Amino acid sequence: MIRSVGKLLFAAFLAGAAVMQATVPAMAQGRGDLLVAPTRIVLDGKRGTEVILNNVGAEEATYRISLELRRMTPDGALAEVSEEEVNQLEKAALQMIRYAPRRVTLPPNQPQAIRIGIRAPAGLADGEYRAHMLFRAIPKAEAITEKINTQVEGLSIALTPIYGVTIPIIIRRGRLEATASIANGRLEKREQGGHALAFDMSRAGQGSVYGEVRVTRQGDSEPLMVARGIAIYPELENRTVRLSIPDELAEALRSAPVTIAFYEAPNAGGGLISKIDTALQ
Amino acid sequence: MTKTFKSVLAGSVAVVAALSSTGAYAQSATADATATILEEVVVTAGDDLAFGTIVVGATGDDVSIAADGTFNCGANLTCTGTNSAASFSVSGTGGETVSVTVDGSVTLQDGANSMTASLTGSDTSLTLDGTGAASFTVGGVLTVADNQASGDYSGQFDVTVDYN
Incomplete structure (x- = not known):
């Protein structure tokens, strides 16, 4: 299934590329700029899928695709897991995810499908297994001639960012129940200036919870703000969600009592997970 | 390829269309076509993290570029050239965190000589605006030692945009 469809998808994607490019705003184009779609993969029983990687930079670039382990911290960041810390669940996730190619050189606007297959070992325990797929460009070595020409008295410094995208690959086995609730909605001042809407989220059960937060003034039908892609992973029971918001929005949220509601993602049913009515201070 | 639409999302999406094998050559309206719309992310780099050129003396000092671009050259050093914080743009679905x-x-x-710079990002979490755009910067503090050897120093650092 992966083989034949992959080719077709790939060919047809070329036609779609022009449409898609129009949505990318004009930006300074760096070497290694990239597009990745989709941004999240959940496999419930399915054996495989694919991810599109596209070079949206102005120059040819070589990209490396790898698997990483990350754990969510109570502030919602995804911290890397060092080799000594890897647990059984994470080890199993790395072992069952197969993917190719792992390195690809692409001219500008050339998409490439990265095929992902899952091979679960016999007797795999029920649970949620997860790894994060990292896509990033490998910087080109600087030409030696360039370096000689820049001889100066003092220090010259060249810092190259290796930048990329990580997306989660989540494999669910068995019936996994998970619930979440939100509490303690509040407005905070950010250290760097501006405001943040913050609230606490707690989770119970064997799986992760993923969805979107809508904040609506009580009595209104349209939300004042929507934040998508909010997750709490199984390694955590409690986290704080902190969303930067413009000052006008902070003002609007303060002006009347609001409802903060957490919904499942639309493609997962879109059901209400938890909500609170509160007056934000 | 049985699903017609996996998800339809406002803002920026990638369209991946595929014709079934029987429909690939058909021009008639009965051609069997499906499309899957995937959420996408684009990450692009703008300015580099640039400390410019630094002239050193017997005593070391720090050179800093805050994430907002504010530049500060330690009193024991002379700084020339252009400086900037590194900048990155993210483009995806509006409202995505x-x-x-x-x-x-x-x-x-530079060969056997080395220096260390600490790095700080402007944000640890971003919410893409209504058009699906967001940006962030990375600044740093470079520590130049006493009698730091002249030369062309280079280094690489990792930046990732992480989806849940």
């Missing part, structure tokens, strides 16, 4: 992970430090080397 993503995390940003930046290395805590970077080692700069």
Whole structure:
């Protein structure tokens, strides 16, 4: 299934590329700029899928695709897991995810499908297994001639960012129940200036919870703000969600009592997970 | 390829269309076509993290570029050339919340000589605006030692935009 469809998808994607490019705003184009779609993969029983990687930079670039382990911290960041810390669940996730190619050189606007297959070992325990797929460009070595020409008295410094995208690959086995609730909605001042809407989220059960937060003034039908892609992973029971918001929005949220509601993602049913009515201070 | 639409999302989406094998050559209206719409993310780099050129003396000092671009050259050093914080743009679905992970430090080397710069990102979490756009910057503090050897120093640091 992966083989034949992959080719077709790939060919047809070329036609779609022009449409898609129009949505990318004009930006300074760096070497290694990239597009990745989709941004999240959940496999419930399915054996495989694919991810599109596209070079949206102005120059040819070589990209490396790898698997990483990350754990969510109570502030919602995804911290890397060092080799000594890897647990059984994470080890199993790395072992069952197969993917190719792992390195690809692409001219500008050339998409490439990265095929992902899952091979679960016999007797795999029920649970949620997860790894994060990292896509990033490998910087080109600087030409030696360039370096000689820049001889100066003092220090010259060249810092190259290796930048990329990580997306989660989540494999669910068995019936996994998970619930979440939100509490303690509040407005905070950010250290760097501006405001943040913050609230606490707690989770119970064997799986992760993923969805979107809508904040609506009580009595209104349209939300004042929507934040998508909010997750709490199984390694955590409690986290704080902190969303930067413009000052006008902070003002609007303060002006009347609001409802903060957490919904499942639309493609997962879109059901209400938890909500609170509160007056934000 | 049985699903017609996996998800339809406002803002920026990638369209992946595929014709079934029987429909690939058919021009009639009965051609069997499906399309899957995937959420996408684009990450692009703008300015580099540039400390310019630094003239050193017997005593070392720090050179810093805050994430907002504010430049500060230690009193024991002379700084010339252009400086900037590194900038990155993210483009995706409006309202999406993503995390940003930046290395805590970077080692700069010129042969056997080295220096270290600590790094700070402007944001650890971003919410893409209504048009699906967001940006962030990375600044740093470069520590120049006493009698730091002249030369062309280079280093690499990792920045990732993390989706949940």
